[in-house]
Amino acid sequence: MIPLLVVKNLNKDFESSGESFEVFKSLNFEIYPKTSTALLGESGSGKTTLIHLIAGLESPDTGLIKINNFEIWKYSEQKRADFRLHNIAVIFQQYNLIPSLNILNNIKFHSKLIKKFDQNFQDEIIELLGLQGLLKKYPEEISGGQQQRVAIARAILTKPKILLADEPTGNLDEENSLVVSRALEILLTRYNSTIIIATHSENLANRLNKKLLIKNKKIRAI
Amino acid sequence: MKIFDVLLMYNFQHWFRKPLQLIFLFLGISLATTLWSSIQLLNSEAKKSYENAVTIISSNQSQLIVSVNNDLIPFENFAKLRRNKWLVTPIIEGKLSDNKKIKIIGVDPFTLSQSNSFYNSFFKTTANNREFLINRKVAFASSTTIKNVSDLDLNLELIETDNLLKDYLLVDISIAEELLNRKGKISRFELTGAIPRDTKILDELGLEIKNSEINSDLKQLTKSFHLNLTAFGFLGFIVGLFIVYSTLNLSFEQRKSSFNSLRLMGISVRTIFLSSLIEIFFLSSISGLLGICFGHVLASSLLPDVASTLNNIYGADINNQLSFSIKEIFIALLMPIIGTILISTGFLFKIYLSERNTNYKHISNTKFYYLKKFTPILVLIILLVITVIILINPTELFLSFVLIAILIISSSILLPIFLESVLFYVNYRFEFENPILKWFFSDTLKQVKRISLSLNALMLSIAVTIGVDNMVKSFEETFSIWLDKRLITEMYVRADSDDLAIKISKEIIKEKNVINVYPIIETKSFIKDTKVSVVGFKPQKLYFDNWPIISKSKDIWEKIQNSNGILINEQLHYKLNVDIGDNIQIANPSNSLNNFNSTVVGIYPDYGNSIPQIMINLNKFEYYYSNILPRNFAIDIVKGTYGDVSELIQNKYEIPNKNIINQATIKEFSKNVFNKTFTVTRSLSDAMIIIATLTLLTSLISLSEIRIINLSPLWALGITRITLLKIEFAQFLLLIFIALVFAIPVGLILCFLLTNYLNVSAFGWKLPYDFYPNIWGKTFLISLLCSLLAIMLPTYLMFKNSASLMIKRYKNEC
Structure with missing residues (x-):
């Protein structure tokens, strides 16, 4: 089977107060399509950075990231953005909702943009995630947990090739976390997406196919 | 170190961490102060000049005796008047032939000493005044004047004094006669005692008594001019403060969470509020001082134009050099300090209230929600009521300015409402399927609040420019047509003697x-205690065909020819509320038995004249004012023969060229x-556009971080930065448009208020209200550019x- 995501010899440093801080050193791993992977690691180990590197939001110092044979950091910003728009969905820790759109339009936004909008699927996800009563509200008017569920709904509706989620249940209670897991399962089973989730939640990680642990600038399967 | 000092240091550190904000804050306050203080300096310099002019020309309450025809008076009349128990002192005034800038004032110190006013105001406060009485070969002048005349061979001992205007030389009357080459001719008398029966x-x-109204006339005449400048300066100040508001708003927003943390740490709200x-006090003082310095530079560059305008229109002599005292600097500084504190009250109020309400959102969402929503509507209703009340009787100049202020305030309130309504309509009317378009209009709607102040600044400056330019153009065309007709x-031709x-x-x-x-003949008279000018003219075809008339009764010229009616100027029409068909009594100052009544049959425009005027048939004039002869003549000649006729008149009648x-x-x-009159107004309206553009620029730069x-959520989804920036550009452009x-x-x-109200109350004339779309178009395009x-x-x-900043935003999550 051909891997969907290939990461080879990935190196990444951060500059902070004039000092260089190494995040990853020769990181290598592969992820296969239609699988779900948990990225585990302590706070500050680099889980979010890795999600951003894969999404093409942040550039590696050296190394290769290939998604579906598309070498993401080889191309221009325009092509990279276009690839991200049509193939990747990211669920951010800070939800990243669009403040000037109401919840319904936030949910629709990405899927409409790439012409993958499906009204029935939208209704199903809205119901599943319990967002019915929030649709006319604006992001600033709802709680953090609610915003997180909206961000998840928006990402799922795009039926992406690869879904990158950064602590998607970080602000949710056990019941809502289960609901989110169910929504992600739909994506995985019905739309053949590949899911990578950075999480601290053992429960969520246990529901996924594979676990990768980031420790001491390296990554390994556990 | 006390908590207060630490807090103060923390507050100032914010500005060092955000140098761009500090620059904008300084720019805003100093720009606002520059405009305001420059106008104040110009007004104050003019005021000083008027007051000084009074000291030179005559005292405040004294009365003058002048020639009826404004001629020079033979010196023997002095003796004749004294013999008839008239206590008068002669004054000679004129410009030096060697240097036309230097004005000579010749006085007789002995008879002048009986005049309390001048004597007290000048001689008693001037050092070395005895020199003047003992040695006649002396002249008093300011230090600048002494420098200016140093190269002239005046053969006079020059004594420096601060009590005289620049370019004035005060000398003994005999010296003035010599210097001006006016042997035996004086300019006027000043009454030093009571008027004999x-x-x-x-x-x-051939003399008449004239109240010394030079001071009050000049002040009154120039009042509207200075009020106009002040209004412009104030508007500029407000527009400049918009920059300050945007910057302060951003700085307080950025520090809001820190203030909350400090309060939760136990620092009292009072301490945070005071720090x-x-x-604000410190920052506004420093930048205000900077603004005053720039204001001085701006005022110095505008002064020649202002002086020239005031001289051309009102005949006022303005000192061409600015001077200001520490007291004036202090007063000028109060404006930016108070202005900045006033615009900060909203933020300060929030800090103060935070003691009672931990959550800001809670305050804004509940307590102030209705207040915020309904305050503009309430203000608009109040303004509307005031407007209606004023429009019932809008003759006062101050009320005209109030009307303009109401227009400015209400349009500022209405602009954001208008913008939101348009965008709301577009957004909900069209239900865009394209998510980017939907976001574009929703986000533009949200942008309105963020940049409404700078948009208001831009809107106001453009509105003022369009209004003023449209009025000036309207006036210019009317004036040109009026000149052709008049x-x-x-x-x-003017004759120097009765013969x-x-x-x-x-x-x-x-x-x-x-x-x-x-023949054109004029004298002064009174209607209902108002001084008017009475003009006698020969009503013939040339007048019938050309003379501009605003409003007239049937058979106007027939009635004038038969001496059954008079014409009045617009100034008289508005000032005394006299209209067509009204019968008015015109006083005859030299013989009260000879007062006469006449019916108004026509009203004519009389631009540039500040005095109410009536025009009567020459025969009627000669009947009532038999002692006055016409000295001015309009001569109708065959086209193209001006040179020949002029030469002939000069030679044959010995009339100087x-x-x-x-x-x-x-x-x-x-x-x-x-x-020239509109030079300063135009410069100020141009300056307003520049300031408004700067306001827009600074607020957009301040906003860019936010x-x-x-925009980063859209970028994260996969919309490129360049696309986002194109959208951002289009959003601003749409709002500005x-x-x-x-x-x-x-x-x-x-423009309507200026032509129909302000001009009437300030000058006494109403201007036609014409439309000049090319002017609006030009201003529109320039401001769009x-x-x-x-x-x-x-x-x-x-x-x-953006790339680094957007990444930084996500990095925070690492």
Whole structure:
């Protein structure tokens, strides 16, 4: 089977107060399509950075990231953005909702943009995630947990090739976390997406196919 | 170190961490202060000049005796008046032939000493005044004047004094006679005692008493001019403060969470409030001082134009050098300090209230929700009521300015409402399927609140420019047509003596190429205690065909010819509320038994004249004012013969060339005066556009950090930065475009108020209200271009910095 995501010899440093801080050193791993992977690691180990590197939001110092044979950091910003728009969905820790759109339009936004909008699927996800009563509200008017569920709904509706989620249940209670897991399962089973989730939640990680642990600038399967 | 000091240091550290904000804050306050203080300096300099002029020309309450025909008075009249128990002192005034700038004032120190006013105001406060009495070969002058006359061979001992205006030399009357080459001719008398009962002697000598109204007249006449400048300066100050508001708003927003943390740590709200107040006070003082310095530079550059305007229109002499005291600096500084504190009250109030309400959102969402929503509507209703009340009786100048202020305030309140309504309508009416378009309009709607102040600044400056330019253009065209109609003949001649006047009126008509001669005669009189000018004219076809008339009764010229009616100027019409068909009594100052009544049959425009005027048939004039002879003549000549007729008149009648003026010269002079009058107004309206553009630029740069955060979710989804920046550019452009469109009707309403109310109350004339779309179009395009430039820089900076800033935003999550 051909891997969907290939990461080879990935190196990444951060500059902070004039000092260089190494995040990853020769990181290598592969992820296969239609699988779900948990990225585990302590706070500050680099889980979010890795999600951003894969999404093409942040550039590696050296190394290769290939998604579906598309070498993401080889191309221009325009092509990279276009690839991200049509193939990747990211669920951010800070939800990243669009403040000037109401919840319904936030949910629709990405899927409409790439012409993958499906009204029935939208209704199903809205119901599943319990967002019915929030649709006319604006992001600033709802709680953090609610915003997180909206961000998840928006990402799922795009039926992406690869879904990158950064602590998607970080602000949710056990019941809502289960609901989110169910929504992600739909994506995985019905739309053949590949899911990578950075999480601290053992429960969520246990529901996924594979676990990768980031420790001491390296990554390994556990 | 006390908690307060630490807090203060923390507050100032914010500005060092955000140098761009500090620059904008300084720029805003100093710009606002520059405009305001420059106008104040100009007004104050003019005021000083008027007051000094009074000290020189005559005292405040004294009365003058002048020639009825404004001629020089033979010196023997002095003796005649004294013999008839008239306590007068002679004054000679004129410009030095060697240096036309230097004005000579000649006084007789002995008779002058009886005049309490001048004597007290000058001699008693001037050092070395005894020199003047002992040694007649002395002259008093300011230090600048002494420098200016140092190269002239005056053969006088010059004594320095601060009590005289620049370019004035005060000398003994005998010295003035020599310097001005006016042996035995004086300019006027000043009454130093009471007026004797018998005033016959004045008629015999062709003299009249004139109240010394130079001061009040000059002050009154120039009042509207200065009020106009002040209004512009104040508007500029407010627009400049918009920059300050945007910057302070951003700085307080950025520190809001820190203030909350400090409060939760146990620092009292009072301490936070006071430290913020001191911070604002300090920053506004420093930048205000900077603004005063720039204001001085600006005022110095504008002063020559202002002086020239005031001289051309009102004949006022303004010192060409600025001077200001520490007290004036202190007063000027109060404006930026108070202004900045006032615009910070919202933020300070929030800090103060935070003690009772931990959550800001809670305050804004509950307590102030209805207040915020309904305050603009309430203000608009109050303004509407005030407008209606004023419109019932809008004759006061102050009320006209109140109307303009109401227009400015209400349009500022309405602009954001208008913008939101348009965008709301578009957003909900069209239900865009394209998510980017949907986001575009929703986000633009949200942008309105963020940049509404700068949009208001832009809208107001454009509206003022459109309003003023439309009025000036309207006035210019009316004035040009009016001039053509008023200057009925090609040639105007003035006779220096009565004999010559008689000769001209009888004989010039017989000369070759002369078609007709129209005598113009004028005297001063009173209607209902209001001083008016009475003009006598020969009502003939040339007048019927040309004389501009605003409103008239049937058979107007027939009635004038039969002496059954009079014409009044617009100033009289508005000032005394006299209309067509009204019968008015005109006083005859030399003989009260000879007062006469007449019916108003026509009203004519009389631009540039500040005095109410009536025009009556020459026969009627001669009947009632038999002691006055016409000295001015309008001469109708065959076209193209001006040179020949002029030469003939000069040779045959011995009239100097300066007393013969052709129509073109008067027109050119009048148009020149007209253009000069609006130089300062135009400069100020241009300055307003520049400040408004700067306001837009600074607020967009301040906003760019917030905007990057707002745009980053879209970037993260996969929309490129360049696409986002194009959208951002289009958003600003759309908002600016709507604001500029909104500015056009506001400008036109302003023009309507200027032409129909302000001009009437300030000058006594109403102007036609014409539309000049090319002027609005030009202003619209210029401001759109300026705005484009203002948008380009922040969007370019955003484009340049956005990648790192957007990444930084996500990095925070690492």
